[in-house]
Amino acid sequence: MAKIQLPGLIDAHVHLREPGYTHKEDLFTGTSAALAGGVTTVLDMPNTVPSTSTPERLAEKVALAVDKAVCDVGLFVGATSSDLDAYLPAAQYACALKIYVNETFGSLRVDDLSTMHRLFRTWAERADELGGWRSEAAKGLGPIAVHAEDLMVPVCVLLSDLYDVPLHVVHVSRRSEIELIRVAKEKGSRVTCEVTPHHLFLSTEDLPRLGARGDMRPHLGTPDDVAAMWENLDVVDIFATDHAPHTLLEKASETPPPGVPGVQTMLPLLLTAVHAGRLTVEDIITRCVDAPRRVYSLPAQADTFVEVDVDAEWTVSDEAMLSRSQWTPFAGMSLRGRVERVTYLGRIVYEEGQVLAKPGSGRVLFQGRVLFQSE
């Protein structure tokens, strides 16, 4: 049994659902599932209820995370069309600004040209006030992260180019998108992007089997889209899960909400790809540690590492999931590589399927610094 040690992973895209949807997940269950997946930092999305779009809402979520998280948590602030004046004071203290320019779960949505233009312009103006994008002070502003599909990708890349604002395109899923991002990067655009495990390991061919369990935004790609992700891995900066839990009851309803859990299964899926010769361990560290740390200016984690048995074979099951939703679209898949033990800031926090950390032992990250640590 070959054991290896990895740095604690960063999942730069999770929905921990608190406040508002704690029947699906909360900051304790979500960060517990993260630890079980070898993830010691999560960046939490703002489409909760209420949404994280003002300084007050951000402060409330910080307080919740301080009380409940068991790993490092960074927070996104979401742009809205209604709270335009409130987003900036909030967002500049978060890990990044998130704009939903395409339809997804929740009410956050900005998709008209003048509002999008204004968001990029004001973000750039704030960076200028701080001394320009290359200054230390502006680094903490973070990129503008966008849920942008299809034609919205070039819209966002142009706005990024025009204002020299770093842009991060979350969960890229189509050939047309990744091929455009390749050309933009080659031309010098300040764009980075991420791909989820479900867009790497599942496709539309799995839909008959998965049903609503395979429904998320962006939708699963065609086999050709999936092939494009693998062909263009050199353009993919980050692997992140878009962990988006809903209950199985909700998923079985007439109108199932889009989204699937993923934070616990990312590392084993990627290790299985290593075993198959499709990835190297270095590829994982680059995309799940180094790049998200650089893109979001996240602090280092001392004495934090993940012990993995890379040979262990196991079959994914809903029951093994620590997310409150307790299911996974990868159930039934046979994987190679299992998280055995996680050490976070010098303490063993996960071992043999058990989370050993107490709620509130995690840290809240702000602007590249540790803002709150309860102990």
Place this chain on the structure above:
Amino acid sequence: MAKIQLPGLIDAHVHLREPGYTHKEDLFTGTSAALAGGVTTVLDMPNTVPSTSTPERLAEKVALAVDKAVCDVGLFVGATSSDLDAYLPAAQYACALKIYVNETFGSLRVDDLSTMHRLFRTWAERADELGGWRSEAAKGLGPIAVHAEDLMVPVCVLLSDLYDVPLHVVHVSRRSEIELIRVAKEKGSRVTCEVTPHHLFLSTEDLPRLGARGDMRPHLGTPDDVAAMWENLDVVDIFATDHAPHTLLEKASETPPPGVPGVQTMLPLLLTAVHAGRLTVEDIITRCVDAPRRVYSLPAQADTFVEVDVDAEWTVSDEAMLSRSQWTPFAGMSLRGRVERVTYLGRIVYEEGQVLAKPGSGRVLFQGRVLFQSE
């Protein structure tokens, strides 16, 4: 009565409707209306039936123009999703490639990212084969002209940036669009744009009065959109009419087609704005002669000029229109400035309301040269 002499105007955006819709307009009636408006060059759009999207269709339209036109005529080739391999050999001999990325009259439409990406890439590759965009040979390729509204504007600007392809955005109509184009120009994008007289002189406030006579694509702007056009005139390279005749019977139907005639009324409208102090004559020459000639690499016209009485007051009427459609959305407006006489290539071709030129006395322009001249 102050008389002035102007160079023959270029209307870089007309729909002369031939072949396929000759009950609305044809190459003789359309170019006759042009002469009556002081326009001695028109660039004709490809959304006819059949559409001008292959070398065969382009050759057919050239033959029609040779037989019927009474002024210089340049032709656009339209991109389609189906004839992708045929567009390039056609378009490189036309005055430019036209892409309809938004809904309008006719069947031409390309609006998926991968096809749009491919069109810009292949256009750039062709320019490279010809020695690069700055070479004399490539000049004749012309820009990619796009009907792009709202978010499609940044999509096209980015593709232009990525491939260094000159882009011309036709009939800009909204504040969000012109403000984006301003920033893109300031940042160095190779983008030019045009505004129509109806988007300068009419607004949504005229719709109750106009009904279907005020329906076109893009729709009339709000008064704020119209104000934005005037505020940003320095960003507007070209005035062009989007002359798009339909019969009054069609306009009175249950499903009136979008589009309005305009080639005959542009110059008097602009002269009226000069009279009101909103424009200078130089502004008109820059945007109706110099800029379109530069953008589309059009040849000079020797001994061609328009004699105008800038003081003449007159009221626009449907009856005075030489377009086969014989109506205008500006009917009833009181204007200052009237076209008295037009001289084209040394011959008087229009005088006192009468076109004196014979069908086929015009020329067909190709790649910046006069390709056919029947006499």
